[in-house]
Each structure stands twice: as C-alpha cells, then as structure tokens.
Amino acid sequence: MIRVGLLGCGTVGGGVVQLLRANAAYLEARVGASIEVARVVVRDVEKERVPELDRGTLTTDASVLLEDPSIDVVVEVMGGVDPARRLLLRAIEAGKQVVTANKMLLALHGGDLLETAKKRGVDLAFEGAVGGGIPVIRVLRDALASDSVASLSGIVNGTSNYILTRMQADGLSFEFALKEAQAKGYAEADPGLDVDGGDAAHKLAVLAMVAFGARLDGAQIPTEGIRGIEPVDHAFADRFGYVVKHLAVAKEKGAGLGRGGPLELRVHPALVAKDAVLANIHGVLNAIAIEGRALGPCLLSGRGAGDLPTAVSVVADIVDVAIAKKSGVAGQSTRAVRLAPRVLASMDDVESRYYFRFSVFDRPGVLARITGALGERGVSIEQMVQQGRGSGEVPVDVVMLTHESKESSVQAALRVIGASDFVARPPRMIRIH
Ligand code: NAP
Ligand code: HSE
Helix, strand or coil, rough: EEEEEEEEHHHHHHHHHHHHHHHHHHHHHHHCCCCCEEEEEECCCCCCCCCHHHHHHHHECHHHHHHCCCCCEEEEECCCCCCHHHHHHHHHHHHCCEEECHHHHHHHHHHHHHHHHHHHCCCCHHHHCCCCCCCCCHHHHHHHHCCCCEEEEEECCCHHHHHHHHHHHHHCHHHHHHHHHHHHCCCCCHHHHHHHHHHHHHHHHCCCCCCCECCCCHHCCCEEECCCCCCCHHHHHHHCCCCEEEEEEEEECCCCCCCCCCCEEEEEEEEEEECCCCHHHCCCCCEEEECCCCCCCEEEECCCCCCHHHHHHHHHHHHHHHHHHHHHCCCCHHHHCCCEECCCCCCCCCCCEEEEEEEECCCCCCHHHHHHHHHHCCEEEEEEEEECCCECCEEEEEEEEEECCCHHHHHHHHHHHHHCCCCCCEEEEECCC
C-alpha cells in the first residue's frame, strides 16, 4: 500500500480525495499497490468537508504526518509560502516523495526545494501548479527533452480569463465576474494574486524552470493585472479585430537548435487577434502555446483551475512518484529539471505593437501633440479613431494602434502625454500580442 499524507484539504485536496476514491481499483492496478489517504492536515478539524473524511485521519499537527515513517507520499495543497515551505522541506529531508500544486511556493523557492529533493534522492512533482489539469509540465520536462523552447505564451490564470470572458461576452462588471470565479473555486485565497497578475507570474516562473532551466526569483517578473481593463477597452479591441486576454509570455533568443540566449519574461493584458488560437480560449480554460526550436508550434489547452481538473494533475503526480518509489527510481524526474541562474532581459528592450487609449479634452491641436510626442520617440501610428465628440470638461476617447515599437520609447512618450494639460486621465496602454 502507498500511504499518502495531505497537507491541506480544501478545493484541490477535496478533488484529490474524490479522484483517489473514484478510481481506486484502476490506480491500484496501475501502481501495483493501493493508494490510501492516511493523514490529512487542516486548520480546522471540526469543519464540514465534502467529500467526508474519516475523523481519525484529520489533524492540525503536521508533525503527526511528517514523522510517520509509514507515509510514503506527502501532497502539499494548503497554499502560501510558510508553513508550506518548511513542511515540504521536512518531508523531503525525511525521504518522502512529495507533490505540490503551490505555484507561489515554487516561484519563490522552487530552486531550493528542487536542489534539496535532488540531494535527498526524492521526487518533487508539481504538475498541478500550472494550468490546472493541463499536462504542461510533463510536456516541457519529458516530451520536449530533445528540443529547446524558443518561446511560449499562455493564458495561465483561470480567474482572470473567466472575468475577461464574462465582461467581454456577457457585459458583466469586473466585481460580479470575480465573485462568480470565487464561488466556483477558481480564485486564490487572496484573489489579488489572480487579478493583479501575481499568480500568472508565479506560473510563468515555474514554466521557465522547466522550459528554460531558469532559476530565478519569480517576484522579478514584470507583471500587470487586469484591474485597469474597462468595458470600453473591450469595445475598442473588438472594433479593431482583437480581444483582450491576460498573457504570460516567455522568449529566449538563440541560434539554430541551441539554447541559452537572453530570457524575456512578462505578464500583462494583451490584445490578441480574434482569429488567433489564444483569443478563443474562454472562461476558466487555460492554454499554453509553445514554440519548440525543432518541434515548431504546439498548443496545450484545458481547464486551468477548479477542484477536479487540478486534482487530475495532482493524482497523476501521486501515481508517478508512487511508481518511482516502488520501482526504486525515486528522484529521476526531479533530476530532469536542471536549473541555472538566469538574468531577465529588461522590459525596456521589449519590442511590441501597442494599443493606447487617451482620454482627452476635445481641443484643436491635441492630436498633433499626441502624435508629436510619439513620433519624436520613433513610435509610429498604424490606426487611429476618435469616438464621439467631447465638450468642455467632458473628455473623449482617442485610440491608437502602433507599429512595432520599443517599450522604452513608448513609456517615455506616454509619460510626456500623461503629464499634459489636455489629458483627463492617465493613458491606457495595452500591448498587442
Ligand atoms: P483552499 O481551498 O483554501 O484549501 C487550503 C487547505 O489547506 C484547507 O484545507 C486549509 O484547512 C488548509 N490549510 C491552509 N493553511 C493551513 C495551515 N497553516 N495549517 C494547516 N492547514 C492549512 O485552497 P485550494 O484552492 O485548494 O489551493 C491549494 C493550493 O493549490 C494552493 O497553492 C493553490 O494556489 C493551488 N491551486 C489551486 C487551484 C484551484 O483551482 N483552487 C488550482 C491549481 C493550484 P481548512 O480546510 O481547515 O481551512
Ligand atoms: N487561481 C488560479 C487560477 C487557480 O484562477 O488560475 C489555478 O492555478
């Protein structure tokens, strides 16, 4: 028998228990041993839980689980950095196989955890940390072992994609759509991590570990969330043939089939052409578009959050680490992730097309001043529209799309325009993907 200890049993942990129960016979045949949830650490043992758990397995004391030599696999689905980090390190030091879905922990301390797991010869599996039920970690780590990734871009936060979809398609307010996402179990305990982009940045850091072997501080990834996107931006995007999506983008310059050039990582809303695949990923769905140097394009899509989709990934990890332990090859998948420190390219050097929305007072010469500020810095306008007519102190929206431009030039121009007396509000800028 494989004895599993769960650290946490909320949305994801509950899904794990359900799947282990529903597929017990198949999993037993597959692993060659039955899988039993032997201990569950929670904050409140009195809480009503669905699915129900044997009262005797529940405890608030993680030591009961970590010091039990009969526990083979420790699954961390409690979230946050500490105590999750300390508990996982203790589990690794105790020689247990470990599984986590905690992208924040991995983004901030994944390098240390992986190094410790490698030294101890155990597996640290984390498929559930990115893309919910999408097997993207396996694809990057195993299926593309002979290739190198030139770039990837993805919708990796289900909550943000759900909110953007509901705002775009159904005209819901941001607040209402967020409440729905929370009720469905998609959002983080702190939903600011979803809507301000932190969760997507954590996932991008995890993807960068497996795709580029990048050991980096996830907190350094330039990150913007979706709070500033207004219904009018969805309407203008639609008018120009785009939809607004929240993207995580990674690019590595390299020659031929080789790897190792400067690494660009960023998380921000983006205008995506309506006929592009990522534009048609709706609701809680996530998608990661990978460009392999040898493979070319590869797209993975599926449900990116929620109890059962995430549990599919976590249980797949439990099965893998259980089989590895039984077969005497524990630690092999962890050794496949080879990390080295990487310096991130500066956001100033990013080249992109841009969408600007200027809320301006409708006076003669305003357009000339805007285009002048952009033109002086080499930012060339591709399309422009002024919607309606402002009057007196009531501003009007002027929207521009640019040709490929350098981020540092765009930011410099926007600073000048934003400080001018003809703008009613700071300009809105969205990169075009
Ligand atoms: P959740 O519903 O809030 O559940 C957290 C569980 O951990 C609860 O059972 C809670 O106990 C327990 N817990 C939290 N802090 C604890 C502590 N200090 N000591 C003991 N127990 C503690 O969270 P979740 O949505 O399942 O997310 C869990 C992890 O999976 C997070 O890292 C999250 O980012 C990640 N994840 C979530 C999803 C998703 O769709 N929700 C998808 C992918 C990854 P009580 O039940 O007693 O409160
Ligand atoms: N809060 C996360 C999301 C959960 O909405 O994508 C899945 O990681």
